[in-house]
Amino acid sequence: MSQLPTVLDVGRIAGVSRQTVSNVLNSPELVKPATRAKVEAAIAQLGYRPHASARRLRTQKSSTLGIRLDPMTNGISGSVLDRFLHALTERADRRGLRVMLFTATDPQDEIRQFTRLRDGADVDGFVLTSTFYGDPRTEWLIENNVPFVTFGRPWGIDDMNDPRHLWVDVDGWSGLHEGTTSLLNSGAVRIAYLGWPSPSGTGDDRRRGWRDAMTEDGALSAAELDELDLRTIDGVGQGREAVKRLLESGVQVDAVVSASDSLALGALLAVGPDVPVIGYDNTPVAAAIGLSSIEQPLDDVAAGALQLLLGESGREIVGWQSASTEPRHRLVTPRLITRERSTVTGVR
Amino acid sequence: MSQLPTVLDVGRIAGVSRQTVSNVLNSPELVKPATRAKVEAAIAQLGYRPHASARRLRTQKSSTLGIRLDPMTNGISGSVLDRFLHALTERADRRGLRVMLFTATDPQDEIRQFTRLRDGADVDGFVLTSTFYGDPRTEWLIENNVPFVTFGRPWGIDDMNDPRHLWVDVDGWSGLHEGTTSLLNSGAVRIAYLGWPSPSGTGDDRRRGWRDAMTEDGALSAAELDELDLRTIDGVGQGREAVKRLLESGVQVDAVVSASDSLALGALLAVGPDVPVIGYDNTPVAAAIGLSSIEQPLDDVAAGALQLLLGESGREIVGWQSASTEPRHRLVTPRLITRERSTVTGVR
DNA sequence: GAAGGTAGTTTGATCGATCAAATAGTGCGA
DNA sequence: TCGCACTATTTGATCGATCAAACTACCTTC
Numbered sequence: 001m002s003q004l005p006t007v008l009d010v011g012r013i014a015g016v017s018r019q020t021v022s023n024v025l026n027s028p029e030l031v032k033p034a035t036r037a038k039v040e041a042a043i044a045q046l047g048y049r050p051h052a053s054a055r056r057l058r059t060q061k062s063s064t065l066g067i068r069l070d071p072m073t074n075g076i077s078g079s080v081l082d083r084f085l086h087a088l089t090e091r092a093d094r095r096g097l098r099v100m101l102f103t104a105t106d107p108q109d110e111i112r113q114f115t116r117l118r119d120g121a122d123v124d125g126f127v128l129t130s131t132f133y134g135d136p137r138t139e140w141l142i143e144n145n146v147p148f149v150t151f152g153r154p155w156g157i158d159d160m161n162d163p164r165h166l167w168v169d170v171d172g173w174s175g176l177h178e179g180t181t182s183l184l185n186s187g188a189v190r191i192a193y194l195g196w197p198s199p200s201g202t203g204d205d206r207r208r209g210w211r212d213a214m215t216e217d218g219a220l221s222a223a224e225l226d227e228l229d230l231r232t233i234d235g236v237g238q239g240r241e242a243v244k245r246l247l248e249s250g251v252q253v254d255a256v257v258s259a260s261d262s263l264a265l266g267a268l269l270a271v272g273p274d275v276p277v278i279g280y281d282n283t284p285v286a287a288a289i290g291l292s293s294i295e296q297p298l299d300d301v302a303a304g305a306l307q308l309l310l311g312e313s314g315r316e317i318v319g320w321q322s323a324s325t326e327p328r329h330r331l332v333t334p335r336l337i338t339r340e341r342s343t344v345t346g347v348r
Numbered sequence: 349m350s351q352l353p354t355v356l357d358v359g360r361i362a363g364v365s366r367q368t369v370s371n372v373l374n375s376p377e378l379v380k381p382a383t384r385a386k387v388e389a390a391i392a393q394l395g396y397r398p399h400a401s402a403r404r405l406r407t408q409k410s411s412t413l414g415i416r417l418d419p420m421t422n423g424i425s426g427s428v429l430d431r432f433l434h435a436l437t438e439r440a441d442r443r444g445l446r447v448m449l450f451t452a453t454d455p456q457d458e459i460r461q462f463t464r465l466r467d468g469a470d471v472d473g474f475v476l477t478s479t480f481y482g483d484p485r486t487e488w489l490i491e492n493n494v495p496f497v498t499f500g501r502p503w504g505i506d507d508m509n510d511p512r513h514l515w516v517d518v519d520g521w522s523g524l525h526e527g528t529t530s531l532l533n534s535g536a537v538r539i540a541y542l543g544w545p546s547p548s549g550t551g552d553d554r555r556r557g558w559r560d561a562m563t564e565d566g567a568l569s570a571a572e573l574d575e576l577d578l579r580t581i582d583g584v585g586q587g588r589e590a591v592k593r594l595l596e597s598g599v600q601v602d603a604v605v606s607a608s609d610s611l612a613l614g615a616l617l618a619v620g621p622d623v624p625v626i627g628y629d630n631t632p633v634a635a636a637i638g639l640s641s642i643e644q645p646l647d648d649v650a651a652g653a654l655q656l657l658l659g660e661s662g663r664e665i666v667g668w669q670s671a672s673t674e675p676r677h678r679l680v681t682p683r684l685i686t687r688e689r690s691t692v693t694g695v696r
Numbered sequence: 697g698a699a700g701g702t703a704g705t706t707t708g709a710t711c712g713a714t715c716a717a718a719t720a721g722t723g724c725g726a
Numbered sequence: 727t728c729g730c731a732c733t734a735t736t737t738g739a740t741c742g743a744t745c746a747a748a749c750t751a752c753c754t755t756c
Contacts, residue, residue: 004467006712017736022714032734052468053404054712057741062401064448069434079632082430086417090451098470100412101447103438119352120400122446236636265636285633288584288613354742365706370744380704402742405711469712 005046014042025050056121064098065309066123068110070130080281080296081129084151087302088127095306111140118146125309127151131167133201138165149305153329155201168304168330172202172280175294175334176209179257179278182336184217188254188276192228192246194239194267195259206259206280227251232263239266247271261286261293282337290339297332304330353394362390373398404469412446413657414471416458418478428629428644429477432499435650436475443654459488466494473657475499479515481549486513497653501677503549516652516678520550520628523642523682524557527605527626530684532565536602536624540576540594542587542615543607554607554628575599580611587614595619609634609641630685638687645680652678 007018014021016039023030024039031039042048056062067088070081089099100123104110114137117123125147128137133155141148142164149166176193183191193210196203207229214225228251232242239262247253247270255276258264264279268291271277279286282295308330355366362369364387371378372387379387390396404410415436418429437447448471452458462485465471473495476485481503489496490512497514524541531539541558544551555577562573576599580590587610595601595618603624606612612627616639619625627634630643656678 004712007714008712018712019714019737020735023735026714030734035734049464049467051405051712052470053401053410054741055714056401057399057405057743058712058714060741069437079427079430082427085449086451089417089449093451099449101433101437101449103434103441116397119397122400262636283632285636288610288633289637352742355744356742366742367707367744368705371705374744378704383704399742402711403744405713406742406744408711 004051005048006051007048010039010042010046010048013045014038060121062098062121062124063096064100064123065092065125065127066100066102066114066117067127068113068129069101069103079283080298084129084298084302087299088305091299091302091306095310097306107136110137114140114144114146125149127305127309131155133199141165147309149309151301151305152202153331163328166305166308166328168301168308168332170296170301171331171333172206173209173212175280175296175336176206176257177213178209178334178336179292179294180210180213181217182338183255183257183276183278184213186276189219190224190228190252191255191257192230192243192253192267193258194230194232194242194256194263196234197231203259210257228253234260234262236262236266236269239263240270241266243267243270261291264291264293265289278336286337286339292339293337294334295337296334300332301330304332352399353396354399355396358387358390358394358396361393362386408469410446410469410472411444412448412471413440413473413475414448414450414462414465415475416461416477417449417451427631428646432477432646432650435647436653439647439650439654443658445654455484458485462489462492462494473497475653475657479503481547489513495657497657499649499653500550501679511676514653514656514676516649516656516680518644518649519679519681520554521557521560523628523644523684524554524605525561526557526682526684527640527642528558528561530686531603531605531624531626532561534624537567538572538576538600539603539605540578540591540601540615541606542578542580542590542604542611544582545579551607558605576601582608582610584610584614584617587611588617589614591615591618609639612639612641613637626684634685634687640687641685642682643685644682648680649678652680 007021010021011018014035016035020031020035021039021043024036024043028036052063065088067085069085085099092099100117102113102117104113114126126141126149128135128141128148128150129152131138131150131152131154135154138148138150138154149168151168153167153169154163154165180191191210191214193207195207198204198207211225211229214220215222220228228246230242230246232238239258242263243253243256243266253271253275255278256264256267256271257278258267259280261279261281261283264277265285267277268289277291279291279293282293285291286293308328355369358369359366362383364383368379368383369387369391372384372391376384400411413436415433417433433447440447448465450461450465452461462474474489474497476483476489476496476498477500479486479498479500479502483502486496486498486502497516499516501515501517502511502513528539539558539562541555543555546552546555559573559577562568563570568576576594578590578594580586587606590611591601591604591614601619601623603626604612604615604619605626606615607628609627609629609631612625613633615625616637625639627639627641630641633639634641656676
């Protein structure tokens with residue numbers, strides 16, 4: 001079992017000291033080009049790779065991000081986190097960062113994991129998903145000065161403009177506004193919104209997108225809009241029931257926009273094949289059954305998260321501190337994927 | 349910013365040397381119970397946590413597993429890997445292991461990543477998914493003596509009994525056999541199999557499950573079975589077309605079993621609401637539309653993978669070497685999830 | 697009671713890198 | 727020519743743990 005080469009070996013071959021090798025890797029600008037070339041040749045020749053753990057021990061940095069895998073795959077929309085994770089890993093890789101997973105049973109447990117991972121120098125920053133109002137995790141991370149970024153804006157009052165931490169989010173308002181407008185343009189008038197009960201940061205934001213678009217259109221009164229504003233917990237069955245009840249009460253519906261593909265599928269089953277429905281998240285289900293849906297640009301979200309955490313240029317995870325002048329958040333715009341509906345009708 | 353406590357600090361408080369502290373953590377049986385108690389108290393008092401990188405540097409072990417995130421979410425079945433990943437992370441956590449992600453564009457690139465991650469002592473073992481016949485990755489890992497386990501059995505000749513590496517897999521034969529038998533018991537006779545083109549290790553295995561069950565039943569001839577044996581690439585549209593063609597050719601079909609939920613959904617759209625269909629993977633889509641499906645027990649797969657990699661007891665990743673006497677693989681049995689079909693019919 | 701054993705604990709060396717300070721080499725103005 | 731600033735490179739110390747060997751008591755055993 002041959003030993004792996006170290007900086008010392010590389011230095012020996014290149015005829016320089018170990019520190020010069022280190023400098024070539026970490027601060028090339030300090031090294032004279034001729035020397036650098038020699039060292040780089042030696043590195044290539046030996047196939048040298050820096051030993052990550054040794055570097056971490058010395059620098060107390062891990063170049064690794066921690067991200068929690070959600071306790072339960074959230075039914076139909078589970079793939080959203082999955083896709084985000086993929087985009088994040090890929091982009092982190094390009095910046096020389098690794099992504100480490102962990103699980104936790106609840107926010108308190110998650111905070112314990114934060115401690116564990118950071119004290120062991122396993123990770124030096126976190127990406128949080130599914131944040132909620134008054135989230136103890138963000139509080140803890142801020143207090144303990146741990147770099148992090150959230151996917152999901154902070155929903156407290158005014159946090160949007162003077163956030164206490166870095167965040168990236170998708171502009172749900174804009175997505176629903178676009179979807180609704182597109183249906184209005186194609187002739188629909190009475191468009192229902194099928195969403196979650198308030199308060200829900202994400203949900204209320206999306207609802208406003210629909211409502212604002214409808215209000216701009218001006219064809220319906222506020223009272224009529226209230227009637228078309230459905231609220232139920234997420235799920236195919238729930239969505240279906242809600243829409244069914246609305247139809248049975250004699251209200252006419254030209255189209256439906258919704259807060260999730262699950263709800264949208266439920267709506268689809270209730271309204272039959274001739275009423276357009278737009279979902280949210282563009283899950284595989286939507287693609288499979290030909291459901292139009294609003295897609296979150298997860299690759300952009302991942303890119304934004306890393307930019308915030310690292311600063312535009314660097315490779316170092318600094319988090320909050322870095323962003324003194326730059327904006328502290330990113331709001332990316334989703335886009336509507338329009339599909340020809342193929343197939344689904346509801347009976348049973 | 350206070351320094352984190354080290355073994356030395358703990359030792360100072362407990363009135364012992366650093367090595368004794370280390371022994372309490374790693375080889376408690378060497379330490380006298382009274383001493384151990386003192387040390388443990390000191391650890392608790394200081395909130396001491398071992399520094400992972402330092403330990404790794406010294407031991408040349410990382411207690412971390414690497415797993416590649418698939419380049420593309422495989423459409424509708426993407427969530428399978430996702431669920432597996434979750435189960436793996438959770439179980440690894442309980443054993444004190446971490447899971448690190450990486451991405452790769454192709455098998456060669458993946459091998460480069462293996463090198464990188466292992467040389468840097470970032471990970472000391474891998475979990476491979478979606479292996480295929482003659483996979484260069486397994487070859488490389490074996491040659492370089494890197495511990496690993498695959499999710500998916502090796503499909504070469506006879507590898508099943510004398511495998512060159514550790515593996516866990518789901519018994520697709522059994523799943524399809526159970527599904528088919530269940531349909532036969534409920535009165536169906538002419539059951540079609542909708543699967544992928546041969547050769548496909550996984551696919552052929554599942555097909556055999558169907559075919560063996562049908563043959564045991566004895567109602568149909570081999571020629572009739574051939575007629576009901578559909579093969580197409582994965583996808584809702586493809587599945588639908590294949591079944592549609594079969595029906596148009598005048599063949600009667602009482603039920604359909606298939607190799608994936610995508611194909612099953614396609615079949616559903618082609619056959620209408622009254623013909624039972626069974627899918628595979630029990631994806632959220634199946635749950636959403638009320639499609640019966642065969643579920644892979646991914647938690648068992650993850651548990652099995654770790655047992656093989658670590659040996660029944662240990663916390664150390666040893667892989668192949670450990671398993672000298674124990675079995676070198678696990679084959680877990682999937683189970684049929686039966687659902688009342690709700691809703692889907694196909695027109696367009 | 698001296699030699700040998702054993703359980704429990706301590707000390708010195710080490711893993712592979714980077715930091716901080718020291719040392720050589722270079723150019724330039726007075 | 728001397729000295730000062732500046733660049734390029736080297737040397738010594740260190741990060742926090744574990745390994746290997748050494749040391750202490752305390753027991754046996756002949």
